[in-house]
Amino acid sequence: MTFEPKIVGFLCNWCSYTGADLAGTARMKYPPNVRVIRVMCSGRVDPTFVLKALESGADGVLICGCHPGDCHYQEGNYKAMRRYLLLERLLADFGIEPERVKLEWVSASEGERYAQVVKEFTEQIRELGPFVSPMKAMASK
Amino acid sequence: MADKLKLAFYWAASCGGCEMAVLEIHEKILTLAEYADILFWPVAIDAKYKDVEAMPDKHIDVCLYNGAVRTSEAEHIAKLLRQKSKVLVAYGSCAIEGGIPALANMSNREGVFKRAYGNEYSTDNPQYVTPQTKTKVKEGELELPEFYDTVYTLADVVDVDYFIPGCPPVPEQTWAVLELIIEGKPLPPKGSYIGCGDKTVCDECPRKKNVKKITKFHRIYEVEHDPEICFLEQGIFCAGPATRSGCDARCLRANMPCRGCYGAAEGVIDQGAKMLSALASVIDSNDPEEVKKIISELPDTIGYFYRFSLSHSLMKRVKIPEEKKVAS
Ligand code: FES
Numbered sequence: 384m385t386f387e388p389k390i391v392g393f394l395c396n397w398c399s400y401t402g403a404d405l406a407g408t409a410r411m412k413y414p415p416n417v418r419v420i421r422v423m424c425s426g427r428v429d430p431t432f433v434l435k436a437l438e439s440g441a442d443g444v445l446i447c448g449c450h451p452g453d454c455h456y457q458e459g460n461y462k463a464m465r466r467y468l469l470l471e472r473l474l475a476d477f478g479i480e481p482e483r484v485k486l487e488w489v490s491a492s493e494g495e496r497y498a499q500v501v502k503e504f505t506e507q508i509r510e511l512g513p514f515v516s517p518m519k520a521m522a523s524k
Numbered sequence: 525m526a527d528k529l530k531l532a533f534y535w536a537a538s539c540g541g542c543e544m545a546v547l548e549i550h551e552k553i554l555t556l557a558e559y560a561d562i563l564f565w566p567v568a569i570d571a572k573y574k575d576v577e578a579m580p581d582k583h584i585d586v587c588l589y590n591g592a593v594r595t596s597e598a599e600h601i602a603k604l605l606r607q608k609s610k611v612l613v614a615y616g617s618c619a620i621e622g623g624i625p626a627l628a629n630m631s632n633r634e635g636v637f638k639r640a641y642g643n644e645y646s647t648d649n650p651q652y653v654t655p656q657t658k659t660k661v662k663e664g665e666l667e668l669p670e671f672y673d674t675v676y677t678l679a680d681v682v683d684v685d686y687f688i689p690g691c692p693p694v695p696e697q698t699w700a701v702l703e704l705i706i707e708g709k710p711l712p713p714k715g716s717y718i719g720c721g722d723k724t725v726c727d728e729c730p731r732k733k734n735v736k737k738i739t740k741f742h743r744i745y746e747v748e749h750d751p752e753i754c755f756l757e758q759g760i761f762c763a764g765p766a767t768r769s770g771c772d773a774r775c776l777r778a779n780m781p782c783r784g785c786y787g788a789a790e791g792v793i794d795q796g797a798k799m800l801s802a803l804a805s806v807i808d809s810n811d812p813e814e815v816k817k818i819i820s821e822l823p824d825t826i827g828y829f830y831r832f833s834l835s836h837s838l839m840k841r842v843k844i845p846e847e848k849k850v851a852s
Contacts, residue, residue, distance in 0.1 A: 429798070430794075430798075430800050430801050431792075431794045431797040431798065431838070433797075434797055434837075434839060435793070435838055437838075438838045462805050464810075464812060464815070465804035465807050465815050466800065466801055466804040466805070468804070468812065468815050468819055469803065470800060472819060472822075473829065476826050477839050477842050477843060478844065478845065479843060515843075516839065516843075517839050517841045517843035521673055521674060521841060521844070524673075
């Protein structure tokens, strides 16, 4: 069986979720691999959510928020960016490919961009293969 | 006094500090002895495993188990003491969340053995003799417990009734819990953390807190810091925001940043992720390149964020690359 990546997507309510909605209403074709969870702001995405998603069987995590300067709560996406950069470093230290997590800015009018982001990220995860958690990797040694 | 309380203490993968912490109740240990018989305490009294095995089930009223589970022996005794105790308490950081021994989860058995028994540092071991579970000698076969690749928490291997956090738990809190038990007062619901608070260390910290804006991280010895002001505000890593209260911020009162020994604050499932989140929030830059630069000055991530809680984190351990697994 070919590997179909399971991706959890955290999309902010004000921009990216609407952007994804637009991709849908415009009937754009893109891979169905992202399971979308709507959050009020990308700044709401606790790094715990990302680790929890991976630990629960996701192969990748996509976080989308408003473009810099456009966050509905002014600062949320900057916080998301800083957490993401630090999380990348933490993941690497855990021996996990940081490429399994991605942060992208998608505005409410960027349905096409959303479809493109999903397409690229799905391919990226497909290439990386299924995520095996550190505990599982140790058990299957 | 026929119905004296029956207590037991055990240590697994720990430093012995928790034993000290129990003794740190000082003369109250005499009060304890008045009300309770200590049936088993490897560090202090001469009772053997077989004495515990001979006890009827649930014979011990309360057992305080400290230390993480990293060997088959620790797991076996955890199961035995669970069977023989009415109430089993995970005492101290190691039993609850792996503690310092759990930092070995950044490596595996091979890595630990290489460091401990290989020709590194002061060890001279040309044949690289390492502990074996079975060794034949002319008198017969010798057995040692198995050393696991991963350090586990007590709750990973048995059902735990209560958790008393800290590295080590502070004596007043230990006594408060023991007193509760001696006086037969009702205990909180099963699974509770006792002898601690439900807020964060920052809540107990006496330092002045203003707006946090970090532009550079410093290690504590690198700067002359202001003892009145929050460490984080001065760019010095402090685990206070992600750590459970209960210690009365004693490190901070002694002019040291919090290391996070009381573990994740109430309701938090991953102390490191929460710490990361708090830290990233207060970095004072909106420019990704600048943020990267500031972050790169943090000397360590896992050691800072999960110093005491790696076994109790979502990932639990580090993934060892394939090549490294076969190297010996
Ligand atoms: S509301 Fe969209 S990122 Fe904050």
